[in-house]
Amino acid sequence: MTTTMFKKTKQLILMSLAQLMIIVLIMVDVYDDYKENSSFLHISMELLLSGLAMLTLFFLTKSWISQNQRLKDAKIQINEQSEHISYQSQKLVAAKKDFQQVINEQFKRWRLSKTEQATALLLIKGLSHLEIAKIRSLKEKTIRQQASQVYQKAGLSGRHALSAWFFEDFL
Numbered sequence: 609m610t611t612t613m614f615k616k617t618k619q620l621i622l623m624s625l626a627q628l629m630i631i632v633l634i635m636v637d638v639y640d641d642y643k644e645n646s647s648f649l650h651i652s653m654e655l656l657l658s659g660l661a662m663l664t665l666f667f668l669t670k671s672w673i674s675q676n677q678r679l680k681d682a683k684i685q686i687n688e689q690s691e692h693i694s695y696q697s698q699k700l701v702a703a704k705k706d707f708q709q710v711i712n713e714q715f716k717r718w719r720l721s722k723t724e725q726a727t728a729l730l731l732i733k734g735l736s737h738l739e740i741a742k743i744r745s746l747k748e749k750t751i752r753q754q755a756s757q758v759y760q761k762a763g764l765s766g767r768h769a770l771s772a773w774f775f776e777d778f779l
Contacts, residue, residue, distance in 0.1 A: 728755075
């Protein structure tokens with residue numbers, strides 16, 4: 609959007625400069641015609657043409673000013689949105705850190721080992737036993753055993769109950 613606005617602004621400026629040159633050349637020609645005693649009709653036509661060129665220049669300038677204002681407004685809006693995104697990102701980072709702390713504290717209350725904690729965290733994220741086994745370079749059976757230990761120590765019925773335990777209050 610902004611690139612298009614820059615191109616249009618550049619085009620408007622170039623067209624305005626060209627129009628200004630046309631006006632100057634017409635006025636020079638009118639002056640020369642006047643000095644040479646050209647007909648009133650001829651000079652009037654050139655003055656009318658010069659007036660139309662000035663009117664065109666006026667509208668081009670008005671359009672350029674309007675385009676420039678829209679560009680400024682777009683920049684302000686982009687800056688505001690950027691600040692908002694930055695603020696929201698900071699809030700999300702803080703919330704993630706707090707949530708991770710809650711998870712870690714609960715893992716300690718359940719007295720999960722480090723390997724059980726790693727498995728439990730991946731289960732909460734929604735990974736399958738096979739996916740966890742591949743990530744942790746273990747056998748799927750080992751992950752199933754660790755998951756069972758997690759459920760047993762937590763007093764939960766399975767992976768859905770584990771995830772629900774942490775996410776229930778958010779919904």
